[in-house]
Amino acid sequence: MADQAESLRNLVREKHHEEAKAARPLARVITVTSGKGGVGKSNTSINLAVQMKKMGKRVIILDADFGLANIEIMFGTVPKFNFSDLIYQGKNIRDIITWGPNEVGFISGGSGIAGMSDLGRDHLTTIIKNLAELDSLTDIIIIDTAAGISDVVLEFLVSSGEIILVTTPEPTSITDSYSLLKAVSRHPRFFKEDTKIRVLSNRVDSDEEGRSLFTKLNAVVNRYLKLSISYLGSVPQDKALSDAVMQQTPVSIKKPNAPSAKAYERIATALLTGEEVKEVKKRGMAAFFSHLIAAKNQRKQ
Secondary structure: OHHHHHHHHHHHHHHHHHHHHHOOOOOEEEEEEEOOOOOOHHHHHHHHHHHHHHOOOOEEEEEEOOOOOHHHHHHOOOOOOOHHHHHHOOOOOOOOOEEOHHHOEEEEOOOOHHHHHHOOHHHHHHHHHHHHHHHHHOOEEEEEEOOOOOHHHHHHHHOOOEEEEEEOOOHHHHHHHHHHHHHHHOOOOOOHHHOEEEEEEEEEOOHHHHHHHHHHHHHHHHHHHOOOOEEEEEEEOOHHHHHHHHOOOOHHHHOOOOHHHHHHHHHHHHHHHOHHHHHOOOOHHHHHHHHHHHHHHHHHO
């Protein structure tokens, strides 16, 4: 397994060397997660993607929740191919991108990502080449993880330079958010200096409630985990949002002036233009997946 991990790192270094010579831009990778299900994580991913697209960014969502198909259900679009088809069926990265509303792309992870640590050099070379091409096709990649604290979710989070943690005022959501941050902070491959963690308060009655929720979580995280997190913003309880979900259309498209849509617009603006943007280090998808596979290999040793 160590040989495979080193082989992958060499492949990524080779691609980065080629990209440096060609001045190819790297995509910004943002991972959206939650401590428990049902808090609006996938809705957050989709609506932030739509708002960023409105602001002129090319955006692709990677649906990394292997058990559920929330992104395609909310988009009302069924993908023809997924990540497994890229690995095993000879498809290229363009083949497996499904274009949803407002030309926001998404890729279904399927079961392909889970089995990547068992691949040989030829398969890895194909993946790295395609992921490097993905960097040139988009400006921002939003990874929508599964909910909870599984090994797969943790591997995604420790491989990511930017994390958005979605939580709600429900006591169980706050507790599970803390548990997720605790698991991340104690992971042997987590480097807090290289990771920006932002908290989004969802389904609140006011921004004051959202800030209060963050303040409570932040106090415990600072005290017991010594971890730096920041407040990204809040999204209010909104019937227009739940109606849009039932109609399989993002609220940012269905009702762009709804309170929730306006909140997503503010949050997307903060992500793209805020002061913290200057600190963001773009890794690109090839580097992201090299971290991910290295994590899987370490667990197998």
